Amino acid sequence: MVGLSETHQVEGATRAAAGPATARFQVRSADAGGEPALRFDGVVRRYGKHVALDHLDLDVAQGETVALLGPNGAGKSTTISLLLGLLRPHAGTVEVLGTSPREAVAQGRVGAMLQTGSGSGLPSGVRVASALQLVRRLYRNPAPFDLTVERAGIGALLGRPTQRLSGGQAQQVRFAVAIAGDPELVFLDEPTAAMDVESRRSFWRMMRQFGEEGRTIVFATHHLQEADQVADRVVVINRGRVVANGPGATLKAAVATRLVRFVAQHPDEQALDGLEGVTDVAVRGTGVTLNSLDADATIRALVHSHVAFSDLEVTGAGLEEAFVALTECDPAPRGGRAP
């Protein structure tokens, strides 16, 4: 992650929070050298008329842990389905570990934990141990059974029939299933959906350990905190596009901006951009909107700048609200089930 691209990301995310998000982000995170673990290039995927992914670009470097963050229906699951070869793109290319998603899956280099709706995602009528043993045997070079059990922390569940697991326990077993083949790359689609706070915490601890062994992990979530705490980088997706992309801290700073609005005659954009804390300036006639990382400092600087302003207003927000702003800034519905 180089400094320059971070600046772009921050600026982009801020702009997205401020107004109509039309800007597209194509920040490539993978540094030169080393093949990316996955690459999305202008990927379009539709369901009928509904556009689920709208020219999505995304790179993930090997060894990275990346969160796909977005509200329900943003395109996170579609992204993961495409990465696993369960879906094919209507346009653009998807590359996984230097090959096609299907080939990467066939080579046993990829593991996944998918969303299962109300089902357990496990075969019924067997014990956890035998389901896990089966999955191991489907891979050419699986991890040792005991190691997988330890990594997923399911030692106590091995003798349980799969239909007698709680939602959270089934998720843990499905994590074991996802890593049984000792994959280089793991996709997790809302892995903690059915877990309570305690199991959530221990799940992420185990997953982080797994990631520290040099594996690439991509997970989808709509919990901002989860994304922030666990991932090296957070990719915010909304309406099928990447609307922000950066390390958790950077992103947090970006979405935690405040909007400083006022009215001024003949505003000087360049001068305003130079005020302390300002990351973006938008001028519409006499209306000025500044994005600021530090509203107090910006207003102090504004007062000292001798700009004649009126109707001063500071809005914006905590993390959650900023995230909502980031993902809901495009009010135009894009077909689908919208009434």
Added chain:
Amino acid sequence: MSGLLAFARFEVARLLRSWKFLAITVGFPVIFYMLFLHDQSPGKIVDGAVTWRVYLMVSMCCFGALVAALNAGGSRLSMERSSGWARQLRVTPIPAWSYVTTKVVASMVVVLPVLVLVELVGMGFGGVSLSVAKWFELTGLLWVSAIPFAILGIFVGFMVHAETAYPVVTGLMFVLGYFGGLFNPVSHMSPSLQTAARILPSFHQASLGLGLLDHQGFGIEDALVLVAYAALLGLAVIWKHRVEESRGLA
């Protein structure tokens, strides 16, 4: 290849460990044989040149194969598909076609012991006596001719929702069993029902087995009908699989 073998063994073991599955598949044909054997005099000639005890044994073999195959697929498969397990397998290294194929193979594997069991009851309880060669020929013929039913079970599991699969399977068991002439020889039915029976694969499977025993020889027509059923149902399953693949549901 070893992965596929492990998967097939896993599937068979799961079926044989299901108490409900075994009770239905083994219970129905064996109990029906015992119940109906003395409905008529067992030695009475029915349906051409075979006795009632032989007719009923072959019919119950076919019925057992039908029940086993439909229940091995059917609602079990339908539920499994909606639970997300089928999709999970899709992201393991085994090829896409292997899921369907393994299901058909597993159904066929559990059909065989059902056939043998009904034959043993026919031999012991019903007093059916055949030469060793005939026993083997009959078993092999009825087993191979159960392939369309194995595919039919998979077809139901693919086409029908989990909640409706059970009544659909029960309905198919009744229609194919009763109208296919497995409980009452087709020659005893009204002309219109006789015509209807000839459309059903269950009639042709039984007819193939009975033909072997009453020295009419191998029923080419029966075999062709069964092959046609297997091919049509197989194509339907492949079609459905393709459609789901393109939508990402598989």
